[in-house]
Amino acid sequence: MVPEKLYFGPTEYSQGCRILTRCSVRAVVDKIDKLNEEKAWFRVHPQFKHIFHMFKEPNHMNQGFWMLLLQTAHTDRLSECWFVVNGVPIRYSLGEHALLSELDCRDYPVDYNNLGNTKFVEKHFGRADKIKIGDVEEKLNEMKDTSVDRKKMALLWFLCKVVKAKYKTDGTIDTFLLSVVSDLNVCKSIP
Template identity: 45%
Template sequence: MYFPPSEYMKKIKLATRCYMHEALKTLDGLEYLLNTFERKWFEEHPQFKHIFHMPRERNHKVMGMWMLLLRMACMEKKKEAWFVVNGTFIRYGIKEHTLISGLNCRNYPGNYSKAGSEAFVKRQFKGQKTIRYQDVKTKLEKMVPVNRSQDRLRMAVVFFLSSILIAQTKTGDDATPVESFILREVDDLNFCKTFPWGRLSFDHMLGEIEHTMDHFKGTVKGTLWPVPGFCIPMEFLAFEAIQDLGNEFLEDYPDADEHCPRMCKKKFKKCESKGIPLSKIYKALDTTVVSYPSYPSYPSYN
């Protein structure tokens, strides 16, 4: 185990960098609204459409994820994470990420890192060497739809991806640049529809989990820790795997489509605070036996 039991009651503020609520609000509130083509591109995207279907929660509920991180087991296999809760192993692997998110988690296509081109970046940022999240947002908010040009849609896709799926690790003056791969691949919007964003977001999240373990080294220190990346599957994992937690803190989302993944079908119950206190999670957890729910088969991306 990375953390001894003496650390399990220690809480910390996890600062997620998955800006789903803010990103969708920005897209909805542009001065020049998304036109029909741009809106349909997102809403009919085989993967991104699920994020538009989700309940619009202003705040992430991350203490369930923190409870799991405190119980992470040391494993040689680095392609998945395991947590031990009340003597039972809980896995966060590609299957869990897929079934909760509905994103495409198949293998990467060959030479995917060379997909697209720099043509879009050169047109819109004109020699700017470092392109950060705020640069993309500012540019998007000023863009006007132009006939026969898809550059505003490309900018919206970069904003969407860097807000939700592959978010920055730092903000402010020290903000990290937008991933160069994202800037290249949006030049080919068809490639963007078929690329396994679930696989990329999962690998990114595993890297952040490993970075978190390396940072704390078995001792909870400080009061704030950033968690960049698409954390929603990890956010739901404890409540999906532990039935008592799910019964206590989750409820069905009535507007969900039957073909939607699990993150669209459930939402967190309203509580007095912005998040779920760690103490309430422990009270509901107690000594309950942990068991996985029965999952359906993998989703289709046809």
């Protein structure tokens, strides 16, 4: 089924665009690679291990992404993105994202808000809310001994910078991430 219109008109095909990404995979992987025990944990993690085995691209270019965005079809479906490439409609939904990213993108468990607790973040930050990404990075840099707490701090930093990335380090971390890192086994099984 051919869409009635595309989001971008033909006049915009020759335009340039600056595409920013909030996700800083290479910097995070490089830092965690320096932490031996944490690196070993991430390299066997069921969802994240492929990220630590990928080739590290020094210049992550988004030209292909821009070319695909120019072909975005205007549809009424909010949970799917459709592109028209050479007249062929292509769907990109959460299922396709799971196939490409190798992340477990199934639904959260019904009681996911009750998973974990905030004891870990309260112990290290003295509070359970309004913790910023920069605070986590600073605390991770201070932790010199290899411990379960440093592994949890590295995981929290990874989740904030890669999985649910925010553009600035002064962004407040989601409360779900703050509580789920308290249990490393839950972090291996949750989507």
